[in-house]
Amino acid sequence: MAELTHFNESGRARMVDVGTKATTERVAVAQAKVFMEPATLQAIQRGTIAKGDVLAVAQVAGVMGAKRTPDLIPMCHPLLLTSVDISFKEAPQPNADGQCSITVTATVKTTGQTGVEMEAMTAVSVAALTMYDMCKAIDKRMSFGEICLLSKSGGKSGTFMRERS
Template sequence: MVDVSAKAQTERLATAQAKVFLRPETLEKIQQGKIAKGDVLAVAQIAGVMGAKKTPDLIPMCHPIFLSSVDISFAEDARPNRDGRCSITVTATAKTTGQTGVEMEAMTAVSVAALTIYDMCKAIDRDMSFSDMCLLTKSGGKSGSYKRDGTDSVGTEDT
């Protein structure tokens, strides 16, 4: 691991996203609460937070850090794309005050939340897929702020 002991303690924030593509019927069942395993987005939200907290157990060179907050949100798009798929965009924001950033915690959170959506719906839609997993914004630390091109000031994709 990189030695971060000489780095200053600063407030650090990172926001990441991932998209889950699924059949329109699957999205309807999620919205209507008709998935056999339960409330898909509520479970995915909890899973995302748990994933963020377990990041150093999953990514070998990540430092264990104290997360002061992790927020997971979902944006559903019921309009089918050219492949006939709807989407759920998962967004995670992780925050800490420390000597190293929270980018990997935010990225892990969206990954685990997306995988949880797949797990909970795979019995009715094995064709689900993922894309656009990326860091949207980060702030704090020596390297300063980052904002992905095409994102607005709060870190969501511009449309």
Template sequence: MNKLTHFNTEGRAKMVDVSEKQVTKRVAVARGSVRMLPETLQLIRDRKVGKGDVLAVAQVAGVMAAKKTSDLIPMCHPIPITGVDISFKEVGDDTIVVESTVKTTNVTGVEMEALTAVSVAMLTIYDMCKAVDKGMVLGDTYLVSKSGGKSGDYVRKMGE
């Protein structure tokens, strides 16, 4: 396990100095799921949710969230995002899996941006559907993979 580097000599939180790191292409993929009533998923499919096209709005929200991550997470560096893609997959009759892919060419990675994108996209689905299904469950949010940088590539193993 790597040593945590977010603490100064007084033991207080700090933003890590990345000024000596190499610029590399970096990609991170994150995933999460929203479980809902089958009737709610059918409303989303049929685009009959009163607030509009749920997945279109969630997609835009996820992209916006990736770009604003450093405004939300105190120790994240503001970095130029070169690409964000949000996708949705239905699993069974009651779950939507949200996946984000975030890219940059920079000195630090985009794992937090990918996770934030998924989280906000899921929250947007909840927000747009809560009038018909307050019992939705947002969960299983995790980093699928990341590439680039000093620590190298990571691919999540099943069951991890």
């Protein structure tokens, strides 16, 4: 198991010193699933949600979330992000609970001394929250989860790829 780096010798929280780390291209991909009633997905697809184009707004919110990560997560370094891409994949077939879903995927890139995993995870979380906010008036059962890091590359720890289940 890896050593926890966000604690100093006294056991207190600290921001890790990345000053001596190599500058490399770093990429992280994360996802979240938003679960909803079939009628909600249809309203999103038809563009009839009263607050506007749900996926367009969620896409912008995800980008903003990635950019604001160090304002939300105390030990994250402010990073110069070189790219944030948010995409959506609809699953119109209801699951066992009778709900459809939209998977939000964020790909975040930088060239720097620390990774962008938290920025990718924040991006999908903020996009999912935005989708909920825009649709809650018609679907109180909406939920989201399965938020996870799918992959990351760059840096000393190298490449990580989540095994698909």
